[in-house]
Amino acid sequence: MHVEALRSGQDRELHRQLLNDPDVKRVNEEIARHEARGNLGVRRQLLNTSVRLSETMAPDLHRTAAECRERLALDIPLELYVFPSPSFNAACVKPEAGRLFIMFSSSILEAFSAPEIRFVMGHELGHHLFHHHDIPIGFVLRGQQRPTPKLALTLTSWSRYAEISADRTGAYCARDIEAVAHALFKLASGLSGGYAKFSLADFLKQVDEMQLERADPGDGAPTEDWFLTHPFSPLRVKPLALFDQSVLSKNTGTSVDQLELGVHELMSLMEPSHLEARTNVAEAMRRLLFAGSIAIADAYSGIEAAEVAAFEKFFGSRAFSSRLDVEKIRSGLAERITQVREQTSVPQRMQVLRDLIVIARSDGSPPDAERKVLIEIAHGLGVSTCFVDQMINTSTELD
Ligand SMILES: [Zn+2]
Known part of the structure; x- marks a missing residue:
């Protein structure tokens, strides 16, 4: 299977729209001018603030990286970094000089199992593979020139679907839906030790309750949810469960159309309802x-x-x-x-x-x-x- 098949259709569509948006274009041109004056020095900054994990220092992590690269048919060399932080986090930035950088917080490396790290790493590589860094969402949303409300909504909506694509890439690398769900549970709860016993069924139930909390089919999500760029973790596990049941994961699974609709419905928990929106x-x-x-x-x-x-x-x-x-x-x-x-x-x-x-x-x-x-x-x-x-x-x- 080609990796592009993992990408959410809405991510692809909104990404295309956004690349043509005049405000997004303007910001991208500014960034390009800035880079032309000498690159932004991401690597230099990383070397100053984080520890590069060599193969000798972290053989397991490098093995995981090799597995993900093979699974995704990725050519670009990776550099892996760790930074000290008590919160579970990982990130990937635009490549520089033909190298891709992935950084992990110290706590995520210590608390996540090998398949869970495969999910996290695959997720970050998904952002790279689908060119998500081409949309300068942070610069547009927090730049000096405020974006129009419509652009802000499109950006945040796109971002949530981009996370869906990245999550699917991660799940494709992990090849273990239980481990993926467990990773999302750890991210949402901050728990990693023996304090709580993880239950996938109970975790999914929380999403069902989020759906039931909408009193009427016409009720949109509260306005503040529209601007969240990452879907809440329990809300991420349900689309992954649907993905796991689809033809993208198994031959006899549900169709891609059914998968896309299911995801769209779940994501609409965070979108203004079409019955109320004034567009x-x-x-x-x-x-x-x-x-x-x-x-x-x-x-x-x-x-x-x-x-x-x-x-x-x-x-x-x-x-x-x-x-x-x-x-x-x-x-x-x-x-x-x-x-x-x-x-x-x-x-x-x-x-x-x-x-x-x-x-x-x-x-x-x-x-x-x-x-x-x-x-x-x-x-x-x-x-x-x-x-x-x-x-x-x-x-x-x-x-
Ligand atoms: Zn992400």
Whole structure:
């Protein structure tokens, strides 16, 4: 498998968008000018502040590095450093003079097992492989010129998906999902000794509770979460569990589309909901959800009480009125589908479709007439129609 396959689709898409953003371009040009005047001297700085771990000093760590390099088909030579710190941390910076530097805090090297270190090192190498350092997120967010709120949101959203890509690379190197989860538990809790007994099932349960804490499907995450660049550790383990169950990890796993949607849903715990966001994309998604749910509800035996209730769960109470011109809404549906298709990413389209299916299922399994409308919408959105059947037949219980 080519490593690029490990990359999250949203990471790839937002990365491309951001590289073309005028503000990001301006900052990158400034950095390039700075580098042209003599490089930023990362290595010099590292040699002054950290200890370089030679092969003689840390043979195990070098063996781990060799394993990761082979697994990822990485050519560039690595230099490994350790710096004194009680918090578990590791980092990787833009290569200099054809060498890549990875640094570890002293505590992470002492507290993490070999497969856990493989995960951490693979994670850092993932950032390098997917050119994440080409987006100068720190400079843009903390620079003198404040970014627009939209750019700030895109950057932080991208950053979370970039972490997903890096985590997958780490898991691909570790080849041990239990060890990966244990590493994330150590990172989140700060515990590493015998104080707590790790339970993957209980750790995952915390994420399910985070999902349940959202009272309504339309509720977005609290605003401050939108600007977190790293997903909270329990929230990182769930996408990895999905990754572990996918074709990227095993031949008989779930499809990449299913994986991407699952990740998107989890990440949306930290995103402004499309029902509340005031952007053109959100508006287009909302308009399609509105018209689509009416067309579906009307497709079989008119619009019933349960359908009105499900509809209002998304759009607010009294959003449904008997004065709505169902015929007109029905005929405008195609245009709304086109709008969404033109403005959104595939996971976003899948999200609207998923929401429509939730509404359609509110009064039991949707009859054929309703399913036909869903298939029509899926077709218009360019989403596989298998997805509709999968979602119709999927249990709504959280697993
Ligand atoms: Zn990272």
